[in-house]
Amino acid sequence: MFCYQCEQTAKGTGCTIQGVCGKQPEIAALQDLLLYSLMGLSQVAVAGRQAGVSDADVNIFTVKAAFSTLTNVDFDPDRFVDLINQAVTKREGLKAKVQAAGGNGAWADGAATFEPQATLEALVAQAEQVGLKSYPGDNPDVLSLKHTVLFGIKGVSAYADHALVLGQEDESVYAFVHEGLAAIQRDDMGVDEWVTMALRCGEAAYKAMERLDAGNTETYGHPVPTRVPLGYKQGKAILVSGHDLKDLEELLKQTQGTGINIYTHGEMLATHGYPKLKAYPHFYGQFGTAWQKQTKEFSEFPGAILMTTNCIQRPKNDYKANLFTSGMVGWPDIPHISDLNFKPVIDRALALPGFSEDHVDQEVTVGFARNAVLGVADKVIEAVQAGNIRHFFLVAGCDGAKPGRNYYTEFVEKVPKDCIVLTLACGKYRFFDMDLGDIGGIPRLLDAGQCNDAYSAVQIATALSKAFNVGVNELPLSLIISWYEQKAVCVLLALLHLGIKGIRLGPSLPAFLTPNVLDTLVKNFDIKPIGTADEDLKAILG
Numbered sequence: 001m002f003c004y005q006c007e008q009t010a011k012g013t014g015c016t017i018q019g020v021c022g023k024q025p026e027i028a029a030l031q032d033l034l035l036y037s038l039m040g041l042s043q044v045a046v047a048g049r050q051a052g053v054s055d056a057d058v059n060i061f062t063v064k065a066a067f068s069t070l071t072n073v074d075f076d077p078d079r080f081v082d083l084i085n086q087a088v089t090k091r092e093g094l095k096a097k098v099q100a101a102g103g104n105g106a107w108a109d110g111a112a113t114f115e116p117q118a119t120l121e122a123l124v125a126q127a128e129q130v131g132l133k134s135y136p137g138d139n140p141d142v143l144s145l146k147h148t149v150l151f152g153i154k155g156v157s158a159y160a161d162h163a164l165v166l167g168q169e170d171e172s173v174y175a176f177v178h179e180g181l182a183a184i185q186r187d188d189m190g191v192d193e194w195v196t197m198a199l200r201c202g203e204a205a206y207k208a209m210e211r212l213d214a215g216n217t218e219t220y221g222h223p224v225p226t227r228v229p230l231g232y233k234q235g236k237a238i239l240v241s242g243h244d245l246k247d248l249e250e251l252l253k254q255t256q257g258t259g260i261n262i263y264t265h266g267e268m269l270a271t272h273g274y275p276k277l278k279a280y281p282h283f284y285g286q287f288g289t290a291w292q293k294q295t296k297e298f299s300e301f302p303g304a305i306l307m308t309t310n311c312i313q314r315p316k317n318d319y320k321a322n323l324f325t326s327g328m329v330g331w332p333d334i335p336h337i338s339d340l341n342f343k344p345v346i347d348r349a350l351a352l353p354g355f356s357e358d359h360v361d362q363e364v365t366v367g368f369a370r371n372a373v374l375g376v377a378d379k380v381i382e383a384v385q386a387g388n389i390r391h392f393f394l395v396a397g398c399d400g401a402k403p404g405r406n407y408y409t410e411f412v413e414k415v416p417k418d419c420i421v422l423t424l425a426c427g428k429y430r431f432f433d434m435d436l437g438d439i440g441g442i443p444r445l446l447d448a449g450q451c452n453d454a455y456s457a458v459q460i461a462t463a464l465s466k467a468f469n470v471g472v473n474e475l476p477l478s479l480i481i482s483w484y485e486q487k488a489v490c491v492l493l494a495l496l497h498l499g500i501k502g503i504r505l506g507p508s509l510p511a512f513l514t515p516n517v518l519d520t521l522v523k524n525f526d527i528k529p530i531g532t533a534d535e536d537l538k539a540i541l542g
Contacts, residue, residue, distance in 0.1 A: 001028035002132055004511040005151050006071045006485045008402045013511055021071050026120075029127035030080035031069040033116070035150070035181075036130035037087035038065055040111030042181035044094045044104075049175060051103030058090050059174035060164065066157035066177065067328050071485040073309070074330035077120060084116050084123065111185050136187035144514040145194035146184050148489065151512070152201040153180050155490025158309070159208035159452055161328065165246045166215025173211070176204040195520060202497030205490035209455035216245055216274070222371040223273030223449060229285035230433065231360035233261060237303030238349045239287055241265035241294075243450055244308035244327050245274070250340045251306065252280040260349050263287040265297070267426050268308075270449035273367025285360070289429040298323070304349040306342070322348060364433055368422070368446035370459040376442065381467050383440050384476070390418040391541060392477045394457055396448075397427040397491075398484030404507030405430060408482055411533040412436075412445075416541070420444055422460070425451035427482040454491045458498060472500060478540050479503045480530070483510070496525055506530035 004014035006021065018024055023031075045058055065083045068074040091112065099105040107113050111130075117123050135146050160173050180201060183189065189197070217223075236259050240248050248271055252262055261284045264271060269286045271277050288297030298305055298319040305319065308327040315323055315331055324345045326337040335344055373380070383389040395412055399405065405427075412421055412431040421436065421444060428447065436444035448456050465472045481503055483492065489510070495503060502525075509518065509529055521527045530536060 001025040033127035041091040042178040045178040047104040051101040063157035076330035154486040163211035168211040168215040202493030205494040221275035223367040223369040236354035242308030370456040397482035424448040
């Protein structure tokens, strides 16, 4: 196997024995083969659009299947075998539609004609020929950019699927996913063309996040500042981790009147700010922080645990019996809820002891998405003009267990008292419970939400730039970004698509960027690696 799609890849170069995430070689092979199958399906989908054919079923399947290959999402071999076969079946069905519409009827040998073998062992053997290093072209910089686009497409697919669950779609996002996947099998595009493709991936990412934001806010209301207890209260309990608001809403509906309290974990903390979700009286608070502490936190939780989407480590025996998955998460031998009927989760929670007493360590405030922040924009502008707010820092991104992430805690601790910290995604769990005080009633630590709420942060920056009549890059704003997996890759590409410069990225730079590609990013976008907190603050503030 060879995989280097996440920040924690082995030795900073690539996982070759098994994934640091727990992915076994067999699963890595099946994921590579699924991606190859999707590239063939995408070649036909591109030809279909040229002939006026866009198949809704193929569109949806493609993003769901690509989503399944993200780090920490799906490690179930049976599901990958099924997805590979579905991809080929849908490809052949689409070929017939394209040909009937007067489109391409002949296909060269390769991804568009691939036929999967019948056994798991034979599929794994097929996969050895189509992994990351097999993509056409002998230019290492082109291969680097192909991988960057591929990983970005995985993130785009995740956000597109989240949005789809809430009834939001964008045909142009599907079109790019197919175009990008199909292009990976081409050998006639140079570095400049692949840089353009990467920025177009960022455009698709921004559109997907925009659709997801619309789905979240139109369904559950715009987030409002909300105090959330960190702790628990007496009674039966279910813990929800991941990202999916729809799963959480259905669980809240189905647990009304059962005596079960619902707790969030990880990025689900942000859901407490949505008016229609916080209206449920048994939606209580946040238990634990983020995934790097899951084993301990899950082992201590005396109730059922529901994992939605990615944000899951290898299940441990000491909490496996209480664990259920939904959405795209799949693990062998872990019950999966595919129809939003959470009765098995509820029954398990009722059978477990729950909490025997009340205990709250402190409270934190969430809900500072774009509507909440722009609602006090006049105060923010006045504070900047009066010199009371000197600078804004967006300290955001993924968390992980690799050494070096304490930088983000130290950075926020050392941010001067006349500066504001805006944060989002699970990286904030390094510092989300700090009391930084306020500036004229404006909290110095503003939690904007989940990773996809980068869209909301961009809207805030854009509104402020218009208010001050300057470009976004001229604002007193610095982006300090931590990355872990492929959704972070697509968010970074979205920021580059928008022309945002000067991003500090860490804790290490992606292994899939060659020196020449990195040099291009530095020259065009002034991307730089993080240093020390003191050095970076001095460089930014002088």
